[in-house]
Amino acid sequence: MAGYGRPVVGPLSFTVDSGEVVGLWGANGTGKSTVLNAIGRGARVFGGFVRRASGLTLAYQEQHPVRLPVMPLTGRDIMRAAGAEHCEAPPALAAISDGRIDALSGGQYQLLCVWAALGSAMDLVLLDEPTNNLDPPTEALLIEILAAERGRRAVLLVSHERRFLDAACSRVLTVKAWQGSK
Amino acid sequence: MMESMTALVFDPLFRVPFITGLLLAAVLPLLGTLLMLREEWLAALGLAHLAAASALLGLAAGAPAVIGGAAGALVGGGAKTALGARGNAAYGFMILVGWAAMLLVAANTAIGDSLGRAMIDGQLYFAAPVDLNAALILTILSAALLPWLSGKLLRARFFPRFEQANKLPAWRWHLCLDLLAAAGMAVGTATLGLMGAFALVFVPAWLAFRLAPGWRWTLFIAALVGVGGYLIAFILALFLDQPFGPVLVAVLVIVAAAIAAVPRLFAVQHRTVGPRPQPSSVLTARDRV
Numbered sequence: 156m157a158g159y160g161r162p163v164v165g166p167l168s169f170t171v172d173s174g175e176v177v178g179l180w181g182a183n184g185t186g187k188s189t190v191l192n193a194i195g196r197g198a199r200v201f202g203g204f205v206r207r208a209s210g211l212t213l214a215y216q217e218q219h220p221v222r223l224p225v226m227p228l229t230g231r232d233i234m235r236a237a238g239a240e241h242c243e244a245p246p247a248l249a250a251i252s253d254g255r256i257d258a259l260s261g262g263q264y265q266l267l268c269v270w271a272a273l274g275s276a277m278d279l280v281l282l283d284e285p286t287n288n289l290d291p292p293t294e295a296l297l298i299e300i301l302a303a304e305r306g307r308r309a310v311l312l313v314s315h316e317r318r319f320l321d322a323a324c325s326r327v328l329t330v331k332a333w334q335g336s337k
Numbered sequence: 338m339m340e341s342m343t344a345l346v347f348d349p350l351f352r353v354p355f356i357t358g359l360l361l362a363a364v365l366p367l368l369g370t371l372l373m374l375r376e377e378w379l380a381a382l383g384l385a386h387l388a389a390a391s392a393l394l395g396l397a398a399g400a401p402a403v404i405g406g407a408a409g410a411l412v413g414g415g416a417k418t419a420l421g422a423r424g425n426a427a428y429g430f431m432i433l434v435g436w437a438a439m440l441l442v443a444a445n446t447a448i449g450d451s452l453g454r455a456m457i458d459g460q461l462y463f464a465a466p467v468d469l470n471a472a473l474i475l476t477i478l479s480a481a482l483l484p485w486l487s488g489k490l491l492r493a494r495f496f497p498r499f500e501q502a503n504k505l506p507a508w509r510w511h512l513c514l515d516l517l518a519a520a521g522m523a524v525g526t527a528t529l530g531l532m533g534a535f536a537l538v539f540v541p542a543w544l545a546f547r548l549a550p551g552w553r554w555t556l557f558i559a560a561l562v563g564v565g566g567y568l569i570a571f572i573l574a575l576f577l578d579q580p581f582g583p584v585l586v587a588v589l590v591i592v593a594a595a596i597a598a599v600p601r602l603f604a605v606q607h608r609t610v611g612p613r614p615q616p617s618s619v620l621t622a623r624d625r626v
Binding site for chain 1 (some may be wrong): 484547552554
């Protein structure tokens with residue numbers, strides 16, 4: 156059970172193995188993001204436990220990436236900040252890597268941030284609604300990128316788009332709202 | 338005229354003040370970019386007020402302005418981190434506390450009034466070796482810490498969950514910037530004046546954020562504008578026999594306004610000279626054909 160002032164999700168039990176791309180699916184308000192937050196030490200665990208492998212490192216891409224009104228950084232600067240500068244970006248991102256990020260569209264910026272999380276050398280990548288603002292071709296590109304992650308390291312992603320999860324993940328778990336809230 | 342100007346600028350009497358100001362003109366804009374990245378540019382003004390108030394208290398007790406100012410600003414910066422007060426509200430309170438304290442100290446000490454005025458005007462031309470040493474230490478610390486700090490703060494800004502998820506001590510780099518900014522504003526306020534130091538933190542960073550094509554260029558442009566503005570102000574203030582602080586602020590604001598206006602001028606010209614757009618529908622809504 157996890158939440159903030161009170162539990163909002165659970166009880167639920169699952170494991171994520173290295174090399175797996177696991178999706179968390181559920182309706183709005185069921186606490187999918189809270190599960191990621193609990194794993195990322197941002198939400199309180201009221202009952203049970205979150206056991207992380209020894210020395211586990213995490214990359215965490217939030218549902219709404221930080222966007223400042225004026226941001227004098229390029230895509231490469233963002234990649235460098237995330238520790239992903241040595242990772243070769245897909246062509247769609249390489250084309251926009253040298254421009255200022257405040258000139259990018261919402262979808263381009265979302266893809267850049269997701270790629271920055273995936274490009275870092277972290278053991279577990281947490282992605283919260285990575286398809287936000289993405290058009291269908293970019294969503295298809297993201298599915299390809301995530302498919303390439305299978306067998307490499309663990310990815311846990313949250314989405315309310317079931318079709319996307321089915322296409323991108325090796326396993327999809329359904330999250331139900333916390334029973335105690337009823 | 339040129340000869341007399343050159344003689345003034347290269348007068349050995351002004352060597353210590355010139356180098357002290359030059360170091361600050363390069364370092365303060367860099368600190369300003371990091372404060373602007375955290376959307377805490379008001380920090381500079383808050384810390385400057387605290388530094389000015391504590392510098393006056395120090396002077397009343399016989400300590401150099403740079404020492405007294407540093408003590409107050411460092412306590413303010415450290416307290417802000419310790420209390421977890423992020424954002425401009427904390428600096429708003431610093432401004433109010435510093436302003437009230439500065440004027441009360443000035444009103445209640447024998448030499449406070451004239452020293453308070455000097456703190457506001459900026460007394461660069463009276464900078465002593467102690468001020469130069471403080472500026473040198475600040476420059477060395479900044480050169481050593483900023484490359485490391487910049488990466489950490491960029492990551493903390495754009496990937497705020499990263500540190501928490503990996504149990505990293507983010508407070509260390511936030512405190513590090515708070516203390517560097519406090520030290521910078523203390524040394525800056527004691528030599529360049531309250532508003533002069535604030536202008537060097539705020540204006541070059543503001544301009545660089547709008548013009549730079551990337552982060553490294555942001556740092557470069559900020560330092561360039563700071564140093565360029567300082568050199569112009571140093572010559573003008575000496576030659577026109579004006580207080581340095583207000584001249585520096587005026588130069589930086591004029592430079593910023595002029596540079597910021599250039600893209601707009603081009604945009605206006607482009608619109609006037611370019612082909613007139615053909616009339617076309619901007620929106621069509623139709624419910625049946």
